[in-house]
Amino acid sequence: xxxxxxxxxxxxxxxxxxxxxxxxxxxxxxxxxxxxxxxxxxxxxxxxxxxxxxxxxxxxxxxxxxxxxxxxxxxxxxxxxxxxxxxxxxxxxxxxxxxxxxxxxxxxxxxxxxxxxxxxxxxxxxxxxxxxxxxxxxxxxxxxxxxxxxxxxxxxxxxxxxxxxxxxxxxxxxxxxxxxxxxxxxxxxxxxxxxxxxxxxxxxxxxxxxxxxxxxxxxxxxxxxxxxxxxxxxxxxxxxxxxxxxxxxxxxxxxxxxxxxxxxxxxxxxxxxxxxxxxxxxxxxxxxxxxxxxxxxxxxxxxxxxxxxxxxxxxxxxxxxxxxxxxxxxxxxxxxxxxxxxxxxxxxxxxxxxxxxxxxxxxxxxxxxxxxxxxxxxxxxx
Amino acid sequence: xxxxxxxxxxxxxxxxxxxxxxxxxxxxxxxxxxxxxxxxxxxxxxxxxxxxxxxxxxxxxxxxxxxxxxxxxxxxxxxxxxxxxxxxxxxxxxxxxxxxxxxxxxxxxxxxxxxxxxxxxxxxxxxxxxxxxxxxxxxxxxxxxxxxxxxxxxxxxxxxxxxxxxxxxxxxxxxxxxxxxxxxxxxxxxxxxxxxxxxxxxxxxxxxxxxxxxxxxxxxxxxxxxxxxx
Ligand SMILES: Nc1ncnc2c1ncn2[C@@H]1O[C@H](COP(=O)(O)OP(=O)(O)O)[C@@H](O)[C@H]1O
Ligand SMILES: [Mg+2]
Numbered sequence: 001x002x003x004x005x006x007x008x009x010x011x012x013x014x015x016x017x018x019x020x021x022x023x024x025x026x027x028x029x030x031x032x033x034x035x036x037x038x039x040x041x042x043x044x045x046x047x048x049x050x051x052x053x054x055x056x057x058x059x060x061x062x063x064x065x066x067x068x069x070x071x072x073x074x075x076x077x078x079x080x081x082x083x084x085x086x087x088x089x090x091x092x093x094x095x096x097x098x099x100x101x102x103x104x105x106x107x108x109x110x111x112x113x114x115x116x117x118x119x120x121x122x123x124x125x126x127x128x129x130x131x132x133x134x135x136x137x138x139x140x141x142x143x144x145x146x147x148x149x150x151x152x153x154x155x156x157x158x159x160x161x162x163x164x165x166x167x168x169x170x171x172x173x174x175x176x177x178x179x180x181x182x183x184x185x186x187x188x189x190x191x192x193x194x195x196x197x198x199x200x201x202x203x204x205x206x207x208x209x210x211x212x213x214x215x216x217x218x219x220x221x222x223x224x225x226x227x228x229x230x231x232x233x234x235x236x237x238x239x240x241x242x243x244x245x246x247x248x249x250x251x252x253x254x255x256x257x258x259x260x261x262x263x264x265x266x267x268x269x270x271x272x273x274x275x276x277x278x279x280x281x282x283x284x285x286x287x288x289x290x291x292x293x294x295x296x297x298x299x300x301x302x303x304x305x306x307x308x309x310x311x312x313x314x315x316x317x318x319x320x321x322x323x324x325x326x327x328x329x330x331x332x333x334x335x336x337x338x339x340x341x342x343x344x345x346x347x348x349x350x351x352x353x354x355x356x357x358x359x360x361x362x363x364x365x366x367x368x369x370x371x372x373x374x375x376x377x378x379x380x381x382x
Numbered sequence: 383x384x385x386x387x388x389x390x391x392x393x394x395x396x397x398x399x400x401x402x403x404x405x406x407x408x409x410x411x412x413x414x415x416x417x418x419x420x421x422x423x424x425x426x427x428x429x430x431x432x433x434x435x436x437x438x439x440x441x442x443x444x445x446x447x448x449x450x451x452x453x454x455x456x457x458x459x460x461x462x463x464x465x466x467x468x469x470x471x472x473x474x475x476x477x478x479x480x481x482x483x484x485x486x487x488x489x490x491x492x493x494x495x496x497x498x499x500x501x502x503x504x505x506x507x508x509x510x511x512x513x514x515x516x517x518x519x520x521x522x523x524x525x526x527x528x529x530x531x532x533x534x535x536x537x538x539x540x541x542x543x544x545x546x547x548x549x550x551x552x553x554x555x556x557x558x559x560x561x562x563x564x565x566x567x568x569x570x571x572x573x574x575x576x577x578x579x580x581x582x583x584x585x586x587x588x589x590x591x592x593x594x595x596x597x598x599x600x601x602x603x604x605x606x607x608x609x610x611x612x
Contacts, residue, residue, distance in 0.1 A: 207487075207491055208484065208487040208488045208490070208491040209491070211480060211484050211487070212477070212480065212484075212488075215477075215479040215480055215484075216479075218479070219479055281475065282477050284475075285475045285477070285488075286488070287460070288436060288463070288469050289463065289464070289468070289469065289488065289489060289492060289530075289534065290460055290461070290462075290463035290464025290465070290467070290492055290534075291460070291464070291492065292457070292460050292461075292464075293460070370456055373437075374431075374436050374437075375427075375431055375436060375437055378471060378473070378475070
């Protein structure tokens with residue numbers, strides 16, 4: 001049950017990816033088949049513009065989201081091996097081969113199947129609505145929904161198989177570690193130590209909390225990526241959605257907004273949860289010594305502020321460049337395309353809401369840390 | 383002075399309560415070296431946690447110089463722990479990703495103590511201050527924990543089976559450091575152990591059995607860590 005919840009991230013993300021791709025690609029295919037029926041010039045422009053948008057959105061969200069779920073999957077498996085390393089080590093000591101154990105990880109691919117399957121089904125439910133809004137102005141002949149088995153294959157079956165394979169391969173790679181190392185758990189050899197110059201540098205003394213913060217960052221580099229990525233998505237999608245509202249349809253704006261929010265929430269939530277979990281014992285000791293809960297939570301999560309800011313800045317630039325390119329290159333021929341400007345209010349809204357979200361998470365964890373039972377953490381010996 | 387009055391604490395669901403502390407009252411003078419003896423499961427750790435403000439009792443008072451910490455809010459108790467107490471656990475609980483010096487700083491920073499290097503020297507680890515916990519022996523790790531605790535300049539030092547995971551030689555060594563540093567700095571010690579020999583080092587000894595104090599005595603003279611049996 002826990003594991004299902006944990007892989008919720010993958011489910012949600014693959015759901016989003018497939019949902020969007022199915023909608024647009026299915027539409028594109030159906031639209032293409034109607035190409036011969038389009039004669040008027042402005043309808044032709046409209047047609048090409050829609051085909052382009054469809055391709056772009058699918059490539060963007062599909063590619064981006066699939067990549068994320070791949071990274072997330074590896075992260076899960078790594079996490080799973082870390083937390084279950086003892087039992088896995090025992091199994092390996094008993095003579096199960098790494099390959100055989102890794103095969104059991106194929107189950108992780110199941111979460112991908114759930115996500116993609118639901119996404120595919122969900123897209124088909126929304127589809128009539130979507131087709132209607134795409135052709136609101138009636139410029140195009142009526143487009144009928146057809147079922148395309150190729151899409152089902154490409155968006156549901158293949159990703160599932162690919163992810164199963166990925167799980168097994170990655171699991172195998174990780175399980176290659178010597179039995180003793182697995183038995184000992186996150187082994188001492190894996191402890192990433194600061195470069196010796198960092199501490200040896202006399203005169204430059206960092207307070208404990210800062211040193212802890214940077215050591216926390218060092219331990220889990222993948223989390224830096226995830227948190228940066230979350231803020232990247234948030235910034236890009238949120239602002240893009242504002243511009244989309246003007247440039248394209250409200251439907252698309254809403255969709256992009258939703259995906260952006262879901263994606264960044266899920267990533268952010270998972271990343272912070274796993275950061276806090278990984279440092280739970282450290283937090284218990286800090287509490288026992290008398291560090292206030294607020295300092296505890298910021299020592300573990302505060303260090304991610306910088307990556308979050310960088311991600312946010314990149315996301316802002318990214319969406320601006322992307323839309324600029326789209327407006328000047330792709331939609332060059334489309335008449336009365338509104339001009340595209342950098343949307344300052346959108347930036348402000350996105351920035352403020354993201355900062356608020358981040359601080360809220362910090363605060364929530366401070367509360368959780370305050371309520372932790374130090375005794376129970378200590379008793380929970382590994 | 384620490385004064386506890388009729389401390390009670392139970393665990394478990396309503397219909398199956400298990401009373402771990404059954405009305406404990408005791409007084410600890412400043413600068414005392416108190417050892418809590420008792421079999422495993424007699425409630426020693428629970429008493430220590432309640433006394434140090436890590437856990438709330440169900441009822442009863444814990445007065446530090448007249449201030450009842452059982453009545454404090456969580457925030458106030460955190461501040462109380464920060465200012466007055468320090469802890470040493472059986473399992474050391476050093477932070478694995480930080481070196482000796484950084485671990486000791488964890489305690490020192492809470493008391494704005496800039497002299498933590500002296501504390502590291504005082505437990506004989508000056509040479510190893512750039513080492514990481516996994517590069518140290520159990521005894522050395524526990525000495526780091528001692529340094530971390532003392533760098534906080536606590537008024538009361540709580541120890542829960544500090545030698546429980548150590549062999550005789552290193553156990554004696556750790557106790558000796560604690561003993562000598564107490565004589566030098568004058569803090570109060572409350573130590574939990576099931577090793578009756580260690581009680582010979584104490585000024586005051588309390589024996590617990592199933593949630594009650596069944597015996598209490600004062601030693602006329604205290605032995606050093608190398609004079610006691612093991
Ligand atoms: N969080 C808890 N929940 C339920 N029972 C507990 C809890 N903590 C301690 N106990 C019980 O309280 C009793 C005393 O525990 P403890 O104080 O750790 O004893 P000691 O330290 O003397 O060995 C034990 O029987 C233990 O099972
Ligand atoms: Mg105990």
